[in-house]
Amino acid sequence: METYQIYSLASAVLFVVGLAGIFAARHFFKKIIATKIMGGGVFLCFVSFAERDALAFADPVPHAMVITGIVVAVSAAAFALALSRRIQQLTGQESFPVDE
Amino acid sequence: MEAFFITVCLFLLLNICLGLVRVWRGPTVADRLLTTQLFGTTGMAVLIILAGYLGELTLLNVAITFNVLAILLVICLVQVWKSGAKGGEA
Amino acid sequence: MTPAEIVTVMLLVAGCFFFLAGTLGLLRFPDLFCRLHALTKADNLGLGLIALGMAVHIASPWAALKILFIWLFTLMASSTSCYLIAKFQRGRAPKPSEASAE
């Protein structure tokens, strides 16, 4: 098994784990972390394929996209965290209300 | 020599796995943070070894980045949780 | 094996020993203050020995300088963070009502 195959398989599993987390977790905080894990899976997928296409150096285009993606993902996570804190401050809720 | 470096890396990674027990058990936030610090140090050691054995010296820059940021989380915990935290873990 | 390699192997094995000792201490010691003691051994000596061993192996002055900086910063960061965490924890010593939080 090649190096990139190990990591690309792990990336698929990570993505699904994150997706399951978004559905299953109740707390806002955990949902945000689940999206971060999903994002980690996507980035791992990109970088592992960049390693597959390596000649003298690994494919730089996915690397650049992942770096951009990391910064965008962290901005989004910061916004989501701020929203959830605000919701908690205003309503005391820490998770979505359950439909009866 | 290569096999030796890989063994050392594996050993350090298994060490991290062992330390995870403390992250899980806590009981205080400070305990968990300490263990994370240990992971950071172990990660630096793994990066230095990888830099040596792959011949990729730029990996040292990753270790430096980890290194200078290691103190940030501790200072944040100490300063932010200083007074009036709403409870939870002591 | 060349002498340099033997030195590297010995230093790395010694470094690993300190990392293992630090982790075991982290797991086995009863409270935070003891664990701090165990941890700083791993931080200072474990990383220091491994860094020294790899500096011998890489044998490039620029890399050796970087490794030296990594070790010095770690020394500084780990000793001060040890102090800060200990002080922080003492200031928050759990009251009897909170002691059963976990």
Add this chain to the structure above:
Amino acid sequence: MSVWIDSLLAVLAVFLAVRCLLAPTLPQCVFLFFAFGLALALAWARLGAVDVAIAEAAIAAGFLGVLLIDALRDFAAPRTHGETAQKPHFLTQVLLGAGLVVFLYVALEAVWNVPDGGGLTALAADNLPRSGVDHPVTAVLLNYRSYDTWLEVGVVLMALLALFATGGKELFRRPVVGAVDPLLRQVILFFTPVLFLVGAFLLYLGKTEPGGAFQAAVLWGAAGILLHLGGWPVFAAMPRWTRQVLLTAGFGFFLLLGFIFMSGGSALFEYPVAYAGVLILIVETLAALSIAAALTAIFAYFNGMKAASVENEIPDPS
């Protein structure tokens, strides 16, 4: 033989992700997530993505960690409500589980049998002499695909504006508690210039080696956050116009440069080959400054949010 390291890292990452999401308390979840970030950073290093490893190390160990610890303070309280939330219906659970299993199969199949596209490595290598820099990732970020980078600087700015919308923009100006401990002050005063210098070093290195604007930006932002934590709110203390210029400099200069050369007949964000190296360095520096300012502001805002909630509920004599 090194396949063992890769397997162990991959298994560790997946295991940490699962444990993190299954953790019963939030502190467990957050600190396992930090460990997950470390495992990912080591995975990037193994995959030869040193730029990504530096960015991940800086973001996961630095910026996001600080935000999470700050937010955790509000959420770490034992939950007094919501405990009664009943589990979803059994049928829903089964359907969801089955759907996820099918999706996992599809995803594994997709990454296993991915068609051989050859990638863009050769193309990137061919054009490297015309890009003005020697490091392919920097060339992609600031020359071939400047659009992405430009918009990304914009996204960080947008995140800050959106953040301001959640609680009023003055929150970041709340007074901070200074560092009274003399050792803490010294540590902050020592590490701030170190962070600044390492950031500048990475920025300069970006021309030839892994490193560059984002990594530098996060380190500079970390320096700002450190000063903020020590009781010197650098961002909030600046005059209003300085803050505005600092936040928009990267985005604005990038665009201005694009328009200037467009009027000379080239495409948007196409630089003349002779000056490309210098121009890229200037653009990178300004972008890094802008992102660093935005990150500092985001943290200052977070800290302000906490102060608001604490004031409401626990009167603090100091």
